[in-house]
Structure formats: C-alpha cells, structure tokens
Amino acid sequence: MGSDGGPALITILALAVARVLQVCNFCPANSRRSRDSKSRTDDGSGxxxxxxxxxxxxxxxxxxxxxxxxxxxxxxxxxxxxxxxxxxxxxxxxxxxxxxxxxxxxxxxxxxxxxxxxxxxxxxxxxxxxxxxxxxxxxxxxxxxxxxxxxxxxxxxxxxxxxxxxxxxxxxxxxxxxxxxxxxxxxxxxxxxxxxxxxxxxxxxxxxxxxxxxxxxxxxxxxxxxxxxxxxxxNTRHRIVTEHLVEDTAQLEAIMKLLDVGSSGVRFVGIHGMGGVGKTTLAKVMFNKLSIHFERSGFLEDVRASLQPHGGLLELQKKLLSDLAGDGVANQIKDVDGGIRMIKKY
Known part of the structure; x- marks a missing residue:
C-alpha cells in the first residue's frame, strides 16, 4: 500500500475462521492499576x-x-x-x-x-x-x-x-x-x-x-x-506503526464491523482518501489487532511500487505465499500463472 493517494486495501485471508476462533480460550482481564506499585524490591536485601x-x-x-x-x-x-x-x-x-x-x-x-x-x-x-x-x-x-x-x-x-x-x-x-x-x-x-x-x-x-x-x-x-x-x-507478523500514534477508535470500530471477523468466509475492505491522511497506518493498526486471531496472515505494502520492476508481481505472489504457507511453498512457483494457481490452492 503506497502513500501516493491511491486506495489502500486490506485483504485478510483465513481458512475456517470460525473454527479458529472457537478453539481460542481467553481468561478475562481487568484494567491495569497504578504503575507506581511494585511486586518486588529492587535490591538483594530482604x-x-x-x-x-x-x-x-x-x-x-x-x-x-x-x-x-x-x-x-x-x-x-x-x-x-x-x-x-x-x-x-x-x-x-x-x-x-x-x-x-x-x-x-x-x-x-x-x-x-x-x-x-x-x-x-x-x-x-x-x-x-x-x-x-x-x-x-x-x-x-x-x-x-x-x-x-x-x-x-x-x-x-x-x-x-x-x-x-x-x-x-x-x-x-x-x-x-x-x-x-x-x-x-x-x-x-x-x-x-x-x-x-x-x-x-x-x-x-x-x-x-x-x-x-x-x-x-x-x-x-x-x-x-x-x-x-x-x-x-x-510469527505474529506485526507491522511497525507511527510512534505516539493516537488511534481513531470510531474508524477502527467501523472497520471491525465491516470485517465481521467472527463469521466464516472472506471479507474485503477498501480504505481510500488523499495521500498522507493515514490510510496505510490505519491498515497496519488493524492488521496488528486482527492477525493474532488467524493461523496465518500476510500484509502486502507498497503494492503499486512493487509491481513496477520486472518480475515484481511474481515477487509479491511469493511474499503472500511465504506468509500464508511458508517459504517452501513460495519457492515452488516459477511464474505468475503458477503463483495464481498456488494462491487459489491455499
């Protein structure tokens, strides 16, 4: 996803999403208390x-x-x-x-x-x-x-x-x-x-x-x-986001609703706007929040620029397959058509 004003696109691919979520068990957690409290003393005495x-x-x-x-x-x-x-x-x-x-x-x-x-x-x-x-x-x-x-x-x-x-x-x-x-x-x-x-x-x-x-x-x-x-x-595949980021909670909640992660199937969400407004940053934040719920996840960045050099599309296919199926599978593809067939398979 580039920063040149073109639309940024998040694609989340998963197999049997509902099944993955059903087997995840989480203990409920309450909010943090003061950071000033300490659980251990700082020196070796007592x-x-x-x-x-x-x-x-x-x-x-x-x-x-x-x-x-x-x-x-x-x-x-x-x-x-x-x-x-x-x-x-x-x-x-x-x-x-x-x-x-x-x-x-x-x-x-x-x-x-x-x-x-x-x-x-x-x-x-x-x-x-x-x-x-x-x-x-x-x-x-x-x-x-x-x-x-x-x-x-x-x-x-x-x-x-x-x-x-x-x-x-x-x-x-x-x-x-x-x-x-x-x-x-x-x-x-x-x-x-x-x-x-x-x-x-x-x-x-x-x-x-x-x-x-x-x-x-x-x-x-x-x-x-x-x-x-x-x-x-x-294998969290997280993305580094801007330091001191102030999250737009309303935007995040709107995207979460559109993605409907708890359902089975595939969702596509497009994020569009002028260059520099934070489309890619928003995509990274969403990716970081959601990727932990899936066995495999991939984030393709600067797609337009990556397609420019000769063989760019093939390299993008390999990057996606490496994230979703591992390097062994990604290295098997020799051309774009082979990459398409392999991506459909996974």
Missing part, C-alpha cells in the same frame, strides 16, 4: 519478605496467572532499567500485539508473589532477561534466570531465551570479570553454595546465547529490532 508484604499493593491483573499464557516474560532489575529501557521495550512489544508478562503489572492482588512469577514463567514462550550491571545483585533476578534455563531445557525447543546485555559485555555475565563475580560473592552471606552454583551456571549458560549487546546505541532502533525478532519467532 527481597522475599518485602515482596510478600507488598502482595496486597501489587499490580494489575486480577485473573489468575496460572490460566494465562504469555508470549514474553521480561526479567529486569528495577533501579537499572525500569523507568527507561524496560518500559520502552514493554510498550513496544505490547504495541505489536505481543502478550508480555511484566511483574509490575501482571501479578494478582494478594497472591504469593514468588509462586505467581514461577507460573508466569512456566506459561511463557520467550524469556528476555535484561542483564544490566546490577542484575546479579538481586537474588530475585538470579532465581528468575535460573528458572528460565530450567524451563527451556524441559521444553523440547518450544521455549527460548533471548538475552539483552545492557551496558555490559557477555563476558561480565559469564563471570569472567569482577562485575558479576563480586555480586555473587556478596550473596554468600545469605545463600547456600548450592544456590550460588545453580545461579552461576544459569548466568553462564544464558551468556552463551546470542542476544543483543546494547552499549551507547539508540534505544529506539534497538527496541524496534528486538520487537521485529520476537515477532518473527512468534
């Missing part, structure tokens, strides 16, 4: 007692975390990244339609915090530990990262860890420098040697995983890269 004390103050969702499934579990140390990088990453993932567990906002009021966090980790698909300079100072964070390693090792490849090395190097996390070694030494006063060894092994294992090393780089670009990679792994 974490368990303080966290339990704050159970009645803790955050937002009043549904049981044991019945929720999350795409991503974010692990971080509050003083290092809470109000900066972590908050931006969390919002970026949520804007992309990704279900994120952030303990500040997802714990049930009055629940035993440690148990709820473990349930959230058990029900998450991807773990993102934000390994900052003070991460190893928190025994809470160390428990989280150890549980991540345990969950992934038992998942038969269904779960994975995507570490972020925030203003440090992987070697710091591998305990090759004094940064994390000193933090682990300080834990000897309160925890057993078995606990320390368990945590150290987890840190070293996570540090061996290829992730993102963020040092003196623009956070916005890095967050976009992380969101894209997570979306690719989750």
């Amino acid at each position: 974490e368990e007692e303080e966290a339990l004390r704050k159970g009645s103050e803790s955050t937002s969702r009043t549904d049981d975390a044991s019945c929720e499934e999350y795409d991503v579990f974010l692990s971080f140390r509050g003083p290092d990244t809470r109000n900066g990088f972590t908050n931006c990453l969390y919002n970026g993932l949520r804007d992309a339609g990704i279900r994120v567990f952030l303990d500040d906002e997802e714990l049930q009021v009055g629940k035993v915090i440690a148990g709820e966090l473990s349930k959230a980790q058990d029900n998450s698909r991807i773990y993102i530990p934000i390994l900052s300079k003070g991460y190893a100072k928190s025994s809470w964070c160390l428990r989280e990262v150890a549980h991540m390693v345990e969950c992934t090792s038992k998942s038969d490849g269904k779960k994975e860890i995507l570490p972020i090395f925030y203003n440090l190097d992987p070697d710091d996390v591998k305990l090759k420098t004094k940064l994390y070694r000193e933090a682990m030494t300080n834990h000897k006063k309160k925890f057993s040697s078995d606990d320390l060894k368990h945590w150290e092994n987890a840190l070293v294992e996570v540090a061996r995983i290829k992730g993102w090393v963020l040092k003196g780089k623009g956070q916005r670009e890095q967050i976009e890269s992380i969101v894209e990679e997570v979306s690719r792994k989750l």
Whole structure:
C-alpha cells in the first residue's frame, strides 16, 4: 500500500475462521492499576519478605496467572532499567500485539508473589532477561534466570531465551570479570553454595546465547529490532506503526464491523482518501489487532511500487505465499500463472 493517494486495501485471508476462533480460550482481564506499585524490591536485601508484604499493593491483573499464557516474560532489575529501557521495550512489544508478562503489572492482588512469577514463567514462550550491571545483585533476578534455563531445557525447543546485555559485555555475565563475580560473592552471606552454583551456571549458560549487546546505541532502533525478532519467532507478523500514534477508535470500530471477523468466509475492505491522511497506518493498526486471531496472515505494502520492476508481481505472489504457507511453498512457483494457481490452492 503506497502513500501516493491511491486506495489502500486490506485483504485478510483465513481458512475456517470460525473454527479458529472457537478453539481460542481467553481468561478475562481487568484494567491495569497504578504503575507506581511494585511486586518486588529492587535490591538483594530482604527481597522475599518485602515482596510478600507488598502482595496486597501489587499490580494489575486480577485473573489468575496460572490460566494465562504469555508470549514474553521480561526479567529486569528495577533501579537499572525500569523507568527507561524496560518500559520502552514493554510498550513496544505490547504495541505489536505481543502478550508480555511484566511483574509490575501482571501479578494478582494478594497472591504469593514468588509462586505467581514461577507460573508466569512456566506459561511463557520467550524469556528476555535484561542483564544490566546490577542484575546479579538481586537474588530475585538470579532465581528468575535460573528458572528460565530450567524451563527451556524441559521444553523440547518450544521455549527460548533471548538475552539483552545492557551496558555490559557477555563476558561480565559469564563471570569472567569482577562485575558479576563480586555480586555473587556478596550473596554468600545469605545463600547456600548450592544456590550460588545453580545461579552461576544459569548466568553462564544464558551468556552463551546470542542476544543483543546494547552499549551507547539508540534505544529506539534497538527496541524496534528486538520487537521485529520476537515477532518473527512468534510469527505474529506485526507491522511497525507511527510512534505516539493516537488511534481513531470510531474508524477502527467501523472497520471491525465491516470485517465481521467472527463469521466464516472472506471479507474485503477498501480504505481510500488523499495521500498522507493515514490510510496505510490505519491498515497496519488493524492488521496488528486482527492477525493474532488467524493461523496465518500476510500484509502486502507498497503494492503499486512493487509491481513496477520486472518480475515484481511474481515477487509479491511469493511474499503472500511465504506468509500464508511458508517459504517452501513460495519457492515452488516459477511464474505468475503458477503463483495464481498456488494462491487459489491455499
């Protein structure tokens, strides 16, 4: 879909839409409470007692975390990244339609915090530990990262860890420098040697995983890269939309009514208007909201421009088939006629 004033067209293709929706079960969720409440303390001293004390103050969702499934579990140390990088990453993932567990906002009021966090980790698909300079100072964070390693090792490849090395190097996390070694030494006063060894092994294992090393780089670009990679792994196919977007609720509701997603069949909706009024942005927002309801989805952008070069139509066909059926099917087509036949098949 271009920005030259031509009509933008959303095409949503799905097989047995009603059947897909019928098998989806969602736990009801209530609105978020204040972001100012915290579910865990920020340093390594008295974490368990303080966290339990704050159970009645803790955050937002009043549904049981044991019945929720999350795409991503974010692990971080509050003083290092809470109000900066972590908050931006969390919002970026949520804007992309990704279900994120952030303990500040997802714990049930009055629940035993440690148990709820473990349930959230058990029900998450991807773990993102934000390994900052003070991460190893928190025994809470160390428990989280150890549980991540345990969950992934038992998942038969269904779960994975995507570490972020925030203003440090992987070697710091591998305990090759004094940064994390000193933090682990300080834990000897309160925890057993078995606990320390368990945590150290987890840190070293996570540090061996290829992730993102963020040092003196623009956070916005890095967050976009992380969101894209997570979306690719989750196959959410989300589209990046304009930052600080103000949604036109009336327009979105009107399109939702026209699409009638709960019904079976295929719907076509055309969005038209002058160039620059936000047709493509509106299409992207709708795509992000709806794609999670379908097993496969595709978004073809700048169609007119893509058709101009020789072979452009064939490449568009391959892009659509790749989204709907996978690269193996897309690579089978050799010409436009073959692409038409294959698209009809799927």
